Amino acid sequence: MSNQPLPRYVTSALIEVEGGSITVTWGLGEVIPGEIEYFGYGIDYYGVDGNGGKRYGVRFHEQATAHVFEWSSATQANYTSASITHTDERIVVFYPDASIGLEDVGTIQAFSHVNGADIQTGIPVTLMR
Template identity: 60%
Template sequence: MLAEVRADSVTVTWGLGEPVEVGDVEFFGYGIYYYDPSGNGGKRLGVRFGDEITAWVFDNASATQANYEASSVTVTDEAVTVHFNDASLGLDAVGTIEAYAHVNGHDTQVELPVTLLH
């Protein structure tokens, strides 16, 4: 997982591996979360696939969420990339940063490593 932070945007790319068997799928998605070194603040960024494609950023400090159009999501056989325009890291320093995948709201992969580029 790669997160690239620029002055006015964040771009997140989830590399895809082999498909997994999980039974009936209503929706699935990928996410990343991070906090400052004390475990406070931070954000959750994600993408969800179901009846429609949605992307979002949830700010832990203000408990607000920004939603993004499906056009901000690019899907290939190798990766899912979301460009979060007008988004920021929101922290001076990052302590914990990890990625996850879910199916029907149940995490299927957790604590995936993230490379953060500034």
């Protein structure tokens, strides 16, 4: 993983909605130890009735990629590493043509994973519209 960030524990998660785009920022803390093949971060949310919603995610493997998965239609939009910036303190992903798609968000939470296993779940998310 040349020029890739190290996997780190999530300390905060923020979604910013601006017009027809979304910016997601995962605040990062200490490095996650162990043998790492790939890792990533995500935010899942659903409507107040438990339906609809999306997953905003980023994954680091041989290259960095991002995606938006829509639960109701089971469709996914993929984004290249050009949409991703990172430092030791944060991962920021810009989704230029994404939206929340729900008037009322019910549950919303962030997570992190390493080698396909969830490391952190239920991380609170701040949603700014």
